Amino acid sequence: MRWLTEREQRVWRAYLQATWMLSEHLGRQLQQESGIPHTYYEILVALSEAPNRTLRMSDLASACRASRSRLSHAVAKLERTGWVRRSTCDEDKRGAWASLTEAGFAALERAAPGHVTAVREYLFDVLTEEQVDVLGQIGQAIQDGLSGECAKALEQVEEVYAADSAELPEVVPSAAERATDPESA
Amino acid sequence: MRWLTEREQRVWRAYLQATWMLSEHLGRQLQQESGIPHTYYEILVALSEAPNRTLRMSDLASACRASRSRLSHAVAKLERTGWVRRSTCDEDKRGAWASLTEAGFAALERAAPGHVTAVREYLFDVLTEEQVDVLGQIGQAIQDGLSGECAKALEQVEEVYAADSAELPEVVPSAAERATDPESA
DNA sequence: CAAAAGAAGTTGAGTTCTCAACAACAGGTA
DNA sequence: TACCTGTTGTTGAGAACTCAACTTCTTTTG
Numbered sequence: 001m002r003w004l005t006e007r008e009q010r011v012w013r014a015y016l017q018a019t020w021m022l023s024e025h026l027g028r029q030l031q032q033e034s035g036i037p038h039t040y041y042e043i044l045v046a047l048s049e050a051p052n053r054t055l056r057m058s059d060l061a062s063a064c065r066a067s068r069s070r071l072s073h074a075v076a077k078l079e080r081t082g083w084v085r086r087s088t089c090d091e092d093k094r095g096a097w098a099s100l101t102e103a104g105f106a107a108l109e110r111a112a113p114g115h116v117t118a119v120r121e122y123l124f125d126v127l128t129e130e131q132v133d134v135l136g137q138i139g140q141a142i143q144d145g146l147s148g149e150c151a152k153a154l155e156q157v158e159e160v161y162a163a164d165s166a167e168l169p170e171v172v173p174s175a176a177e178r179a180t181d182p183e184s185a
Numbered sequence: 186m187r188w189l190t191e192r193e194q195r196v197w198r199a200y201l202q203a204t205w206m207l208s209e210h211l212g213r214q215l216q217q218e219s220g221i222p223h224t225y226y227e228i229l230v231a232l233s234e235a236p237n238r239t240l241r242m243s244d245l246a247s248a249c250r251a252s253r254s255r256l257s258h259a260v261a262k263l264e265r266t267g268w269v270r271r272s273t274c275d276e277d278k279r280g281a282w283a284s285l286t287e288a289g290f291a292a293l294e295r296a297a298p299g300h301v302t303a304v305r306e307y308l309f310d311v312l313t314e315e316q317v318d319v320l321g322q323i324g325q326a327i328q329d330g331l332s333g334e335c336a337k338a339l340e341q342v343e344e345v346y347a348a349d350s351a352e353l354p355e356v357v358p359s360a361a362e363r364a365t366d367p368e369s370a
Numbered sequence: 371c372a373a374a375a376g377a378a379g380t381t382g383a384g385t386t387c388t389c390a391a392c393a394a395c396a397g398g399t400a
Numbered sequence: 401t402a403c404c405t406g407t408t409g410t411t412g413a414g415a416a417c418t419c420a421a422c423t424t425c426t427t428t429t430g
Contacts, residue, residue: 241378242379243378243379253378253379253380254379254380256379257379257380257381258381261380274378277377277378279377279378279379280377280378280379281378281379281380
């Protein structure tokens with residue numbers, strides 16, 4: 001078992017702290033200034049950029065990095081507020097279109113400037129040009145490394161896995177002989 | 186209003202995607218392999234590193250980047266599973282100690298190797314030495330830039346802010362005259 | 371010292387998220 | 401045609417989180 005070196009440990013904790021701070025602050029800024037939670041904001045953004053401001057639910061889900069389930073709940077709520085409208089899809093009767101309404105677009109227009117300003121102020125303004133470049137590379141490298149895993153993870157492994165969950169999910173069996181595990185999930 | 190340049194836009198989206206993928210994958214790995222949600226894992230880690238494996242609730246909260254409220258709920262649950270124990274604090278009668286139990290420590294020992302391995306595999310192994318360095322700098326720069334804001338945000342602004350919240354928090358007052366650019370980050 | 375101000379923790383209500391199950395349809399195969 | 405398999409989207413239950421009170425105790429200040 002290889003643990004993290006001290007340097008890696010330091011970088012890892014800096015990463016955790018920094019990403020948390022940024023998402024915390026941006027989320028709070030968005031929520032307080034425009035009353036839109038960040039995840040809902042991302043839905044509005046994705047729709048606003050789509051042709052006709054309309055996307056299939058599935059495509060919208062992957063654009064927002066949301067599970068289909070979560071998106072379904074979220075869009076249901078956004079529909080109640082009148083920012084998104086759903087309509088049935090004729091080419092594929094299972095499907096559904098989600099479209100941004102005028103009201104939704106207006107809400108986005110109100111929220112965006114403050115959000116973008118915050119992103120600039122707390123991310124790009126504190127980094128050098130070179131750091132920005134490297135940040136892009138790092139992001140790309142992480143994505144490449146995880147693209148395989150996330151394809152699997154994106155819609156959950158539907159394995160049976162008979163969860164009973166009394167209280168906290170009882171810590172999985174051994175972990176010692178995981179190598180010989182016949183059907184680990 | 187200054188929007189993001191195309192390059193900034195690219196980097197920003199790479200950042201969002203990469204941090205999401207990483208936290209998604211690590212969280213799922215931890216959950217499935219040891220049955221511990223990532224936030225609970227962080228509580229166990231923080232306690233395990235404290236003298237006597239014991240911390241005041243507040244200190245534990247900031248070590249885990251959790252609100253006092255969230256920590257209180259989480260520790261209540263961890264106490265039910267027998268991994269953490271609370272005891273009253275004599276020097277400060279308002280306070281409470283949280284301690285890691287033997288069972289909690291054992292659970293952590295079971296979970297840690299898999300988690301660390303995943304961090305190494307999907308973060309450090311995909312980066313060059315230099316990228317790791319720069320990542321550390323970037324994290325530090327972001328923290329420095331936000332330390333002021335987050336001091337405020339860490340325990341919420343107790344402003345009155347008369348929230349009514351019928352459905353979605355009605356989009357903040359006017360902010361009427363914004364540049365009419367729909368695209369956002 | 372007494373009163374106000376602040377800090378530590380908890381609680382309950384409401385919101386969002388996850389997970390597993392499900393219904394409805396599509397596409398292929400026999 | 402009937403069947404099997406996979407895809408799309410929704411649902412309900414339960415878990416986790418947020419937010420605003422609230423209680424209890426500490427510290428400050430007049």
